[in-house]
Structure formats: C-alpha cells, structure tokens
Amino acid sequence: MEEKVAGNGGGPDRPARNVGSRKRARGFPKGRQLDAEALREVRKILGARQRRPDLLIEFLHLIQDHYGHLSARHLRALSTEMRLPQAAVYEVATFYSHFDVVKEGETPPPPTTIRVCDSITCELKGADALLAALKNDTDPSEVRVLRAPCMGRCDTAPVCEIGHLHVDHATPKSVLETLHSGRREPVIPSYEGLSAYLADGGYSVLQSCRAGRISFESIVNDLTEAGLRGLGGAGFPTGRKWNIVRGYPAPRLMTINGDEGEPGTFKDRYYLEREPHRMFEGALIAAWAVEAETIYLYMRDEYPAVLHILAHEIAALESAGIISKGQIELRRGAGAYICGEESAMIESIEGRRGYPRNRPPYIAEVGLFGKPTLNQNVETLHWVPEILAKGPKWFAEQGVGEAKGPRSWSVSGRVKKPGVILAPAGVTARELIERSGGMEEGHIFKAYLPGGASGGILPASLADLPLDFGTLDKYGSFVGSHAIVIFSHRDNISAVVLNLLRFFKDESCGQCTPCRVGCDKAVALLERGKWDGELLDELAQTMRDASICGLGQAAPNAFITALEHFSDELARTEVAGRPDRY
Ligand SMILES: Cc1cc2nc3c(=O)[nH]c(=O)nc-3n(C[C@H](O)[C@H](O)[C@H](O)COP(=O)(O)O)c2cc1C
Ligand code: SF4
Ligand code: FES
Numbered sequence: 001m002e003e004k005v006a007g008n009g010g011g012p013d014r015p016a017r018n019v020g021s022r023k024r025a026r027g028f029p030k031g032r033q034l035d036a037e038a039l040r041e042v043r044k045i046l047g048a049r050q051r052r053p054d055l056l057i058e059f060l061h062l063i064q065d066h067y068g069h070l071s072a073r074h075l076r077a078l079s080t081e082m083r084l085p086q087a088a089v090y091e092v093a094t095f096y097s098h099f100d101v102v103k104e105g106e107t108p109p110p111p112t113t114i115r116v117c118d119s120i121t122c123e124l125k126g127a128d129a130l131l132a133a134l135k136n137d138t139d140p141s142e143v144r145v146l147r148a149p150c151m152g153r154c155d156t157a158p159v160c161e162i163g164h165l166h167v168d169h170a171t172p173k174s175v176l177e178t179l180h181s182g183r184r185e186p187v188i189p190s191y192e193g194l195s196a197y198l199a200d201g202g203y204s205v206l207q208s209c210r211a212g213r214i215s216f217e218s219i220v221n222d223l224t225e226a227g228l229r230g231l232g233g234a235g236f237p238t239g240r241k242w243n244i245v246r247g248y249p250a251p252r253l254m255t256i257n258g259d260e261g262e263p264g265t266f267k268d269r270y271y272l273e274r275e276p277h278r279m280f281e282g283a284l285i286a287a288w289a290v291e292a293e294t295i296y297l298y299m300r301d302e303y304p305a306v307l308h309i310l311a312h313e314i315a316a317l318e319s320a321g322i323i324s325k326g327q328i329e330l331r332r333g334a335g336a337y338i339c340g341e342e343s344a345m346i347e348s349i350e351g352r353r354g355y356p357r358n359r360p361p362y363i364a365e366v367g368l369f370g371k372p373t374l375n376q377n378v379e380t381l382h383w384v385p386e387i388l389a390k391g392p393k394w395f396a397e398q399g400v401g402e403a404k405g406p407r408s409w410s411v412s413g414r415v416k417k418p419g420v421i422l423a424p425a426g427v428t429a430r431e432l433i434e435r436s437g438g439m440e441e442g443h444i445f446k447a448y449l450p451g452g453a454s455g456g457i458l459p460a461s462l463a464d465l466p467l468d469f470g471t472l473d474k475y476g477s478f479v480g481s482h483a484i485v486i487f488s489h490r491d492n493i494s495a496v497v498l499n500l501l502r503f504f505k506d507e508s509c510g511q512c513t514p515c516r517v518g519c520d521k522a523v524a525l526l527e528r529g530k531w532d533g534e535l536l537d538e539l540a541q542t543m544r545d546a547s548i549c550g551l552g553q554a555a556p557n558a559f560i561t562a563l564e565h566f567s568d569e570l571a572r573t574e575v576a577g578r579p580d581r582y
Contacts, residue, residue, distance in 0.1 A: 227404025232377030515552025
C-alpha cells in the first residue's frame with residue numbers, strides 16, 4: 001500500500017542531519033527540491049486557511065480537486081507550507097485510494113475517472129461484465145476505468161461513479177451516455193431542510209436540554225431504557241457510552257462516523273439524503289450531554305451528494321444561531337474502508353493514515369487530539385431526538401421478543417425490491433425477504449449475509465433466526481451494520497466468499513501482519529478452487545487472535561461459516577481464478 005519516497009529526514013525547512021564527520025558536506029539539501037512555482041500554486045489553493053496538520057487530508061483534496069492528481073512537486077511544496085516532513089505528506093497521500101500521486105516522469109491520470117463498484121451485490125448484478133465493456137468502449141487517454149469498493153448504493157446495483165456523479169442500475173449504454181453528456185456533479189436529492197424541520201417541531205428537544213428542562217441523567221436513563229445501541233456495527237449501549245465519556249475530565253470532543261463502508265450497507269446515506277437534521281439534532285444533544293466542545297463529522301468521499309447537503313445544512317445551522325461557527329467541522333474521507341473503525345477515523349481526522357490504534361486506552365478516554373471523545377454512528381444519533389420526545393417505551397416496544405427498537409435493514413441481492421427496510425430488531429431474514437417483495441423471478445433463496453462482508457454467510461435453513469446483536473454468535477456470525485445480502489440457487493458460494501475476502505485484502509490497512517498477510521493468504525487459498533479446510537481454520541485462528549482491529553478479526557467469518565454450512569457445495573467446487581459466473 002505504501003511507497004517510499006526520498007525525504008530529507010528532518011523536516012522541510014531543516015538542514016540535512018549531519019550523520020557523521022567522515023561524510024562530505026553536501027552543497028544542497030537532500031531529497032526532492034522545492035519548486036518555487038509549485039509553492040506559489042499550493043499557497044493560492046490553500047488561501048487563508050490555517051496550516052493545521054490535521055487539515056492535511058483536506059488540503060490534499062483541494063489540490064487533487066484542482067489538478068486532478070497530486071504531483072510530487074506539489075506534495076513537496078505542501079510539506080514546506082505545512083512544515084511537515086515530506087515523508088509524512090507522502091505516506092498520507094498514498095494511503096487513500098482517492099488520491100492519485102504522480103511522481104516525476106509519470107503520466108497523470110486522464111481527465112475522467114469511472115469507478116465501477118465490484119463489491120458483492122454489484123458483482124452479483126454484473127459488475128465484471130460492465131467493467132470489461134467500459135474498458136473496451138472508452139479511450140484510455142481520456143477515461144480511466146477503475147474497480148472500486150461498495151458505494152453504498154447496493155439497492156440500485158450495479159453502480160458506477162463518473163467523477164462525482166453516480167449511475168444507478170448501470171449498463172454500458174447508460175454509463176456511456178452519461179459520460180458523453182459531460183455531467184460529473186452529483187444529483188442532490190430533495191430533502192427536509194432546516195426551515196421545514198423547524199416548522200415540524202425540530203430542535204425542540206435540544207432547546208429543552210439547553211434550557212435545563214431535561215437533565216443529563218434522565219437522557220442516559222431514557223436511552224438505556226429504550227435499548228438504543230450503536231448502529232455502526234458494534235451495538236454498544238448508547239446511554240452507557242455517554243456516561244463513560246462524561247466521566248472523563250473535560251475538555252471533551254465528539255465525532256460522528258459517516259464512513260459507511262461495510263459492503264451491503266446504505267442506511268446512513270438513506271437518512272442523510274432525506275432528513276439530515278434528525279442526525280444533527282441527535283448529535284447536538286449528545287454533544288450537550290457530554291459537554292463536547294466541537295463535533296467532527298467524518299463523511300465518506302463516496303457520498304458527494306451527502307457531503308453537499310451536510311455542508312449546506314451546517315452553514316444554515318450557523319446562520320440560524322443554533323450552533324456557533326465551527327462547532328461542527330465536516331471532514332471528507334478519501335476512500336479507505338478502514339477509516340470507519342473509530343480509532344482509524346480519529347487518526348484520519350488528525351491528518352494521518354487510517355491506522356487503527358491499539359487499545360486500551362479507548363477513545364472514550366484518549367480519543368481525538370488526545371481528548372476524551374464520544375463517537376457515534378449517523379443512524380444511532382438519528383434516533384435520539386425521537387426517543388427523547390416520544391419516550392423510551394415507544395422505541396423499545398418496536399422490537400420483537402427480547403430485542404428492542406426498530407432497525408434499518410439495508411437489503412440487497414436477489415430480492416425484488418431492495419432498499420432500506422425499517423423493521424423490528426429480532427426480525428428474521430425470511431421476513432425481510434418478504435418485506436422486500438420476495439425473491440427475484442427465477443431465483444430460489446439459498447443463503448444470506450446477515451451483517452455485510454464481516455458477519456459471515458448463513459444458509460436459507462437458518463433464515464428464521466431472530467436477527468439482533470448477539471443472536472448469531474453461536475453460528476459464528478453477527479448482524480453488525482444490519483446489511484442483508486440475499487443469494488439464490490444461481491449463486492456460487494465460493495465466488496461470494498472470494499469476493500468478500502478480496503475486499504478485505506484490498507482494504508486491510510497493512511499495519512499488522514496477521515491481517516495483512518492473512519487476507520492475502522486467504523485469497524490465495526480460496527482462489528485454488530478446492531478449499532483446504534484445515535489450513536483455512538488455522539489461518540482464521542491466527543487472524544482472530546492476533547489482528548489489531550475488527551477488520552482482521554472478522555475477515556475469516558465468511559470462509560469459516562461457509563465451511564460450516566456449505567461444505568457439500570464447496571467440495572464440488574473446482575473453480576479457480578476470478579469467478580464471474582453468477
Ligand atoms: C473495520 C471496521 C469498519 C467500521 N466501519 C464503520 C462505519 O463505516 N461506520 C460506523 O458508524 N461504524 C463503523 N465501525 C464501528 C466503529 O468502530 C464504532 O464502533 C462506531 O462508529 C461507534 O458508533 P455507534 O456506537 O453509534 O455504533 C467499523 C468498525 C470496524 C472494525
Ligand atoms: S487488523 Fe488489518 S485493518 Fe486492522 S490494524 Fe491490522 S492490518 Fe490494519
Ligand atoms: S454499491 Fe456495489 S455492492 Fe454496494
């Protein structure tokens with residue numbers, strides 16, 4: 001993932017370190033030389049913005065947006081301007097897949113990039129054939145066609161993105177038409193803006209908190225009684241988290257996780273493109289509750305329409321005096337699934353590579369900029385105002401059996417009407433298929449992912465299990481971000497699992513060996529066709545025991561559950577290479 005670059009080893013403006021008297025002094029500084037014109041260009045792009053190191057990724061975006069790539073001379077100039085070592089700038093720029101670093105002598109990318117999603121639902125719906133057709137039908141000097149991971153639009157698979165414009169239900173014809181239309185900007189959906197939200201009683205719960213009519217203790221009690229749990233995937237009880245964070249000394253900060261990169265998941269985008277102020281009000285209540293000074297909202301770069309909406313609505317909140325200027329800082333990701341892991345996200349907000357941190361300490365104690373930090377998923381916050389307005393019972397009673405609350409299930413794959421289904425916690429996969437219009441014509445239900453790429457794969461015979469946090473543990477599976485992908489008798493389980501492992505291999509940050517080498521090894525073993533169960537078991541054990549974060553720990557779930565539930569089919573499978581026969 002990383003490349004090495006010549007650096008001066010001592011910071012941009014510092015002379016080269018004198019490493020020994022026997023070495024002859026150089027007549028010029030070591031490493032890449034500063035280009036005065038590039039420095040002028042970088043300064044012009046950055047304008048009056050403060051040269052804060054945590055803004056490095058924002059600045060890389062500005063340069064990439066302006067020039068279409070990051071040249072070595074601009075990176076060199078940026079390191080001088082920000083007083084950062086060249087290596088630090090370079091390692092960040094090369095970590096994120098949306099940055100194109102171009103060294104001296106290399107050709108910059110063509111003016112247009114088409115990204116074709118090749119994650120599981122899009123692959124099921126023909127992404128490979130689409131990619132091949134687009135490569136064939138475009139001029140590589142004008143257009144580059146790249147594979148890309150899940151774009152959070154699995155309900156309209158297959159999907160691709162031209163510049164910042166998505167093409168849903170993409171066919172070679174529709175993509176080429178859009179390409180030739182010259183349109184590159186996202187379509188902004190119509191959504192509930194600030195005035196409509198206020199007219200509907202919005203921000204009244206926040207006002208009650210700020211006016212002292214609601215206490216911190218009662219909020220924590222209500223959230224706990226409601227059974228609200230983290231909907232980013234881990235399911236940690238939200239009220240308990242607020243209590244823990246508030247227990248650490250101020251100053252405290254808050255982050256909102258809008259990275260939504262788990263293949264199959266699109267619920268956060270769904271809500272933000274419709275009712276963004278519910279999330280904003282929930283976030284402001286949370287920040288009030290834990291007395292967080294600033295909220296950093298980390299939004300994935302794959303959601304350009306959402307980024308537009310958020311920037312617009314933050315400005316509206318500032319103008320209306322509901323927040324002070326800068327109280328909510330919007331940060332744009334740059335194409336890295338791992339930045340959804342909360343400590344990696346914090347590293348990214350601080351302007352570094354998204355390397356997950358070792359724990360303890362947990363971010364609640366030592367988080368963003370070393371301060372106690374409350375981090376919540378977009379959807380978790382979305383529910384907060386309504387729970388506080390309608391009472392915890394209203395929420396809790398929407399679950400089935402022991403499970404509490406409604407959940408937003410992203411359903412995709414072989415169903416007639418894929419989309420976000422609001423259904424109780426504790427619902428079954430079979431019920432979700434029914435609520436999604438049933439199976440597609442000519443497809444018989446065979447298997448499902450209960451929790452995106454990470455949560456393992458289960459057979460149709462286990463489709464009547466209640467889906468909730470913890471209920472699938474004994475099957476080596478979990479609901480995570482509630483991304484349900486449905487497969488049929490026409491789908492090849494080993495091809496599905498290979499797709500999932502290729503995703504993890506591409507997205508592993510590479511920091512720890514068990515995950516970096518493990519994902520690579522797993523893909524190689526799965527590509528052999530006939531699976532070696534014993535070897536895969538051993539590999540899974542090592543990855544689970546020794547990986548630093550949830551990516552490496554969960555990556556083996558797919559092949560271990562497949563071995564458990566689909567051994568007959570796997571024994572018959574002899575296909576190697578990239579399977580494209582769904
Ligand atoms: C590899 C990995 C990716 C993750 N991606 C996301 C994500 O995209 N969005 C999210 O909210 N949480 C994600 N999480 C979970 C976060 O680390 C964290 O638990 C969550 O943001 C906490 O908020 P919540 O309690 O409201 O769910 C991810 C975790 C891992 C291990
Ligand atoms: S488990 Fe994988 S993604 Fe997580 S820190 Fe290790 S290498 Fe990075
Ligand atoms: S958008 Fe392609 S799999 Fe999600």
